[in-house]
Amino acid sequence: MSISGSQLEMTQTDPPHSSLVPTREADENVVIPLDDPSIMQREDGWAIPVPKAVGIGTESYVTNGGMAQPWQDGVKEVEKHVQNTDRPPRPERTGSLIRDSISISISTPSDQDTASEVRQRTSRQYQDGKGREQTFVEGHEDGDGSAGCDGRMDIYWENVRYSVTVGRGKSKKEKEILKGVSGRARPGEMVAIMGGSGAGKSTLLNVLAGRVPTGTPTGVILANGRIREKRTWKRLVGYVEQEDLMYENLTVRETLTTAALLRLPNSRYTKDQKLARVDEVLAELGLTHVADSRIGNSQMGGISGGEKKRVSIGIELVTNPGTLFLDEPTTGLDSATARNICDMLKNLAKKSGKTIIMTIHMPRETILDMIDRVALMSYGKMVWFGPAKDALKHFAQLGYKCPPQTNPADFFLDLIQVDTRDPTSQERLKKLLDAWDRVSTQYVKPIDSALRETATGQQQALKEKKGARHKVEDDCHIDRWAVPWPVECGVLLQRNLKHVWRSKIIIISTLIQQFILFLIIGFVFFRISDDQAGVQNRYGVLFFICINQTFSFLMPIITVFPLERRIILRERAAGSYRVSAAYLAKSLSQWPLAICASLLFSLPVYWLIGLQPNVGRWILFIVITQCLVFAAQSLGMLIGSSVPNVQMAQVFGPLVVVLFVIFGGNFANQDSITPVLRWIQWISIIRYAYGAYMQNEFYGLEFQCPGGGGGASGGALCAAQGEQIVKSFGLDTPSKAVCIIVLVGLGLAFQVLAALVLRRTTRLRIKII
């Protein structure tokens, strides 16, 4: 059963009373009075089409955009379209695609259906009726189960305000950034938010996407006529950041595959289906020819800027979200590439019915032509929301005509830009704002007051975590996490290992560094003697090994981790995985290189220096070194996850190590340190490693004193017993076994702390209204 293209085209304009119903596909609906007996009130208080016993058995098929509406006495009309004919044919599957054979059809609930069953069926049977291709994966009736379930989302915002607190103390005040803006982005539309610098474009985009970590947003935002929920909203939409943050050593396909494996739910997709989805996205974005190229960066080369932007979009697209938010997707790209990106976005909107909302700076005329609605903003207010062509007419009527040969985008920006020192430009803005107030309802229909009240009530119920709630996510059966925790760990570990092992320069330089240190230390302290010079050389070289192993394995992490943390922040913001999985994968992935590099140093250096020729002690020396490396890496993770950027990491990393060195047992005698600072020795990894090294090497050794024997000789104090020497450093307690255990314990404690800090520093505080 299908509605023909011509039938649909007949109703391509806004219905006269669409105020009530911000449904998806509202354009395609027919308005029928509510007193039509085919509308009934459902148990949960929502209006739905009455079941009609037509077609086969008790089932009939109705189109109304698939939405139930809040029931209200004052309702005059509801958008719906009844198809009282036969059961729609099963979709025809072609490979992994289903070509449209039926139109927007939902099954009418029978009396036995529970509300959730109704919703489930509604979401399953949505199909595109315009001959457009929808991407479905074979074997799943739900499509991808993403935003709006069917991949379509109608976003409606009204009187949205956003304010932040600025200043401190007495000068503290509220700054209003968005001052009551309204608009609507329908499925299949590309909406561009434009305005001068500081107009509030990014703020509006972020408020709509629910990504405002601070401040207070107010107003009404509805998705498919429903309120949104914090926990799952991020998995219903895609957000493409301005900066393309990706692992440069991974290929395009691997990058998208990781996103697909993590973000497509296991409950609906097999691994093969997820990989098929990646192929579809690659083809959709025109990336197939670079699928196996590395992402790269400016040093190593790689894919182009435009291709990187496509990959960023692809990462969001794998889940087939109903809405894509993009923050300045064309910034930094040349005009031809920018056009290509917009072309591709337009295609996405047209073919898959996605709602595209983006901020954009100074688009070319050809790009402006692709945009369905522009939101012109100035000082947090809306000056225009609608088609660009209408805006030209509107401004011309006010006496502001776009000069010939001028890019309308430039004209708009010049018009709405205000010079605070120039009263004429302020007057102009006031005139524009007044004019928009007069015409705004023609372009953005106000939400029906009853629906607004319902939404406000639902928001309140959500806040108070009580009462019946009906959210857009209810229709979509979204689990909080797409895949189980072990799968997240496995996928992320695989990605991180690939990234590490393909960083050839880092691997080679780490190995060379350890080899050179081995040569330097080995030959400077070559075959140390067992006289008093040998004593000094022994404790000197052991302390040096502690410092060099700590620095060698701590510094690389603290310089890399802040960058990787931003990727984790982005992926967590999309609800891709739990932070514990990301942390564990990151932590595990760096051990193989650290273990190999430190073995390259510690295995031979022992014999070259000429430490105690005892295999047991040699093995223990290696064990202590490995434990120290583990603790140093853990400390690096803690510092790396605590500081906001690489520069701060480079300041704080060495500072902490120097503190640990001072309290390491070589420079200051532990017993003579002021009690105020003495506690630092108990967390100094160097102190424990040094204590263990010293006991391992000195215990059981006897040294020659000048003139023979121990004690005072020739006026100098000479220690002949190894135990005495260790004691004189205050390193005889705790025992070497305890030192090793504490070293591992400190490493574990740093790891746990680092994971907790990472969790905190990569949490995107979502504010949903």
Ligand SMILES: Nc1ncnc2c1ncn2[C@@H]1O[C@H](COP(=O)(O)OP(=O)(O)OP(=O)(O)O)[C@@H](O)[C@H]1O
């Ligand atoms: N958290 C905040 N605290 C204080 N002021 C803020 C905050 N966020 C935004 N602003 C201010 O609000 C105004 C709008 O910011 P926004 O980033 O939305 O502008 P924009 O239109 O995207 O500008 P641009 O194109 O330059 O990025 C600016 O003046 C900005 O300084």
